[in-house]
Amino acid sequence: MADAVKIVDGRNSFCPGPLMELIKGIRQEPVGTVFEVWSSDKGSANDIPEWVKRAGQELVSNVQDGDIFKIQVKKIK
Amino acid sequence: MPNPEAINMMVLSNDYAKIHAAAMLTAVAATYGKPIKIFVSMEALSAFHKDPAVSGMVAQGPVARKIIETGGAASFLDLFRQGKEMGDVTLYACSMVLDLYHWTLDDLVDIFDNTLGVAGFLAMVEGETTFTL
Numbered sequence: 001m002a003d004a005v006k007i008v009d010g011r012n013s014f015c016p017g018p019l020m021e022l023i024k025g026i027r028q029e030p031v032g033t034v035f036e037v038w039s040s041d042k043g044s045a046n047d048i049p050e051w052v053k054r055a056g057q058e059l060v061s062n063v064q065d066g067d068i069f070k071i072q073v074k075k076i077k
Numbered sequence: 078m079p080n081p082e083a084i085n086m087m088v089l090s091n092d093y094a095k096i097h098a099a100a101m102l103t104a105v106a107a108t109y110g111k112p113i114k115i116f117v118s119m120e121a122l123s124a125f126h127k128d129p130a131v132s133g134m135v136a137q138g139p140v141a142r143k144i145i146e147t148g149g150a151a152s153f154l155d156l157f158r159q160g161k162e163m164g165d166v167t168l169y170a171c172s173m174v175l176d177l178y179h180w181t182l183d184d185l186v187d188i189f190d191n192t193l194g195v196a197g198f199l200a201m202v203e204g205e206t207t208f209t210l
Contacts, residue, residue: 012149013149013150014144014147014149014150015101015150016101016104016105016156017149017150017151019105020104020105020151020156020159023108023163027163051105051108054109055108055109
């Protein structure tokens with residue numbers, strides 16, 4: 001059974017705030033952890049996947065829910 | 078030996094937006110494990126002075142004012158600090174500007190690793206990617 005998704009609430013923070021919060025989480029949590037970044041900032045919805053690709057982590061999903069972008073990222077290394 | 082992964086910056090302008098951009102690049106690039114060396118010189122150094130009367134002289138264009146007013150963005154000092162926590166980030170204060178104003182590193186916010194002159198910076202970054210801001 002998958003562990004609960006860890007929410008990274010980056011709403012009302014601007015680029016690169018939500019990304020930096022995600023990165024802090026990735027550094028602290030074990031491999032296999034799935035994070036869901038909430039961002040009210042469209043820039044982060046575009047920029048976080050770029051970071052994920054470069055850092056060799058896994059982008060699980062990237063969806064818009066009302067005014068909020070929800071980006072799921074799995075720590076795979 | 079030049080490191081192809083390295084990013085180096087000369088931060089010279091007292092334009093808040095340019096200093097903020099340098100800090101954003103630093104914070105994110107540090108997470109990739111890139112070594113980053115930042116040489117703060119000329120008009121930019123006063124933005125790092127402990128005395129708000131000095132650091133407040135930094136020029137704020139419309140975007141900079143928006144960044145500050147909105148409050149949702151980290152300050153450039155916080156971003157540089159995050160970069161240092163995340164990776165290999167070294168900040169140098171220009172020794173010439175320190176000498177001109179009779180400042181020491183103690184007059185600046187506690188973010189600099191050392192002082193440096195232009196020859197020292199050139200030697201460090203030779204053959205590596207270097208931006209000027």
